[in-house]
Amino acid sequence: MIAISVFYIWPFLVQIGVSFTTDAEAAKNPASPIPAVWSVAAYRQLFLNSDFPVWFANSAVVTVLVTVGRVFFDSLAGYALARLRFRGRGIVFAGLVAVMAVPSVVLLIPKFLVINQLGLYDSYAGMVLPLLVDAAGVFIMKNFFESIPRSIEEQAHIDGAGTFRVFWSIVLPMARPAMVTIIILSFQGSWNELSHFIVSSQSPELTTLTKGVASLASGQLSQGSQYPLKLGAALLMTLPVAMVFFIFQRRIMNSSEGAVKE
Numbered sequence: 001m002i003a004i005s006v007f008y009i010w011p012f013l014v015q016i017g018v019s020f021t022t023d024a025e026a027a028k029n030p031a032s033p034i035p036a037v038w039s040v041a042a043y044r045q046l047f048l049n050s051d052f053p054v055w056f057a058n059s060a061v062v063t064v065l066v067t068v069g070r071v072f073f074d075s076l077a078g079y080a081l082a083r084l085r086f087r088g089r090g091i092v093f094a095g096l097v098a099v100m101a102v103p104s105v106v107l108l109i110p111k112f113l114v115i116n117q118l119g120l121y122d123s124y125a126g127m128v129l130p131l132l133v134d135a136a137g138v139f140i141m142k143n144f145f146e147s148i149p150r151s152i153e154e155q156a157h158i159d160g161a162g163t164f165r166v167f168w169s170i171v172l173p174m175a176r177p178a179m180v181t182i183i184i185l186s187f188q189g190s191w192n193e194l195s196h197f198i199v200s201s202q203s204p205e206l207t208t209l210t211k212g213v214a215s216l217a218s219g220q221l222s223q224g225s226q227y228p229l230k231l232g233a234a235l236l237m238t239l240p241v242a243m244v245f246f247i248f249q250r251r252i253m254n255s256s257e258g259a260v261k262e
Contacts, residue, residue, distance in 0.1 A: 012238075019043070019232035026227035042228035043236075052233060054205065055212035059191060060240075062127050062208060066190040069132035071182050075175065077133065078141025079167050083153070093142075099135040105195065112199040126200040127208075131190055137182045144178035145171065180248045187244050209237045 013033035018026050019042055021035030029036070046052040080086075081093055111130060112121075120126030148171060156166045172179075194210040201207075213233045 015231045015235050019228050019235050021228055023226055023228060027225055030225075030227055039228070042226075042232040045229060046233055046236070051204065051207065051212060052236075055207050055209045056236070058206060059209040061124070062131075063187055063190045065128045066131045067183055067186040069128070070134060070137050070186040071179055073133045074137035074141050074182055075172060075179065076167075077138040078143075079145050079171065081138070081142045082145035083150075084163075096135050096138055100139065108195055108199050111196070115200050120200075122201045122203050122206065124206070127197060127206065130200070131193070131196065134186070134189070137186065140181060141175065141178055144175050148174055184245055184248055188241050191241055209233075213237055 010033070014031055017033040017035050018030060020038055020040065022037050022039045022041065025035060025037045081089065081096075115121050115126045115130065118126075120129065152170060152174075153166050156170050161169070192210060193208075194214065197208050197211055213230075216233055217230050
């Protein structure tokens with residue numbers, strides 16, 4: 001396990017080490033995890049002489065909106081499929097599973113056409129709205145809601161609670177483990193999303209971290225290798241996802257929270 005861990009951790013150590021050195025030293029020894037010459041010039045250039053703060057702000061806004069939206073809408077759809085009885089319920093669920101089987105790259109051109117036709121292209125709305133619901137999140141919430149005893153909801157209905165009140169005040173708080181899973185997956189997915197932002201926006205002021213760092217890594221925005229600059233940007237892009245995962249990982253569980261009133 002230690003050997004496997006070193007194999008996976010080593011590139012991150014190299015990333016950190018190279019980002020804190022000079023261009024000349026990085027070009028001389030690009031795979032060293034310990035810089036011979038320490039320097040923060042790459043980070044100074046990122047924050048003071050580049051559009052990195054704009055990229056970071058755009059990614060933060062989009063990620064927060066998408067994460068909140070997915071938690072809410074995935075929960076609503078999952079509860080409807082798990083508890084409500086309506087005509088076509090089986091067809092809707094089959095369509096949901098079918099969408100999960102379709103590669104996302106196949107939908108890029110249709111997605112662009114729809115966004116453009118609705119007048120949402122090159123706007124925050126076009127970047128956020130198509131990502132507010134995902135099939136995998138609905139599937140996870142549906143399966144979790146089905147594991148919650150129906151007797152809890154029946155007792156709430158007897159006390160006079162309506163369907164949405166039961167969902168919002170009783171069932172949803174018990175689904176915190178599944179919600180944490182959705183938060184982690186949604187945050188990671190929207191933060192690292194690239195293809196959708198390519199087809200939904202083009203203005204420099206709407207560039208996200210994934211688009212900006214990809215352009216930086218490809219050499220479109222810089223001259224020479226500039227390894228410290230590129231790896232520093234990649235490191236800063238990685239930190240928020242790692243922090244969210246470590247904060248919420250202990251909350252991921254396989255059982256619902258709550259108790260059945262006898």
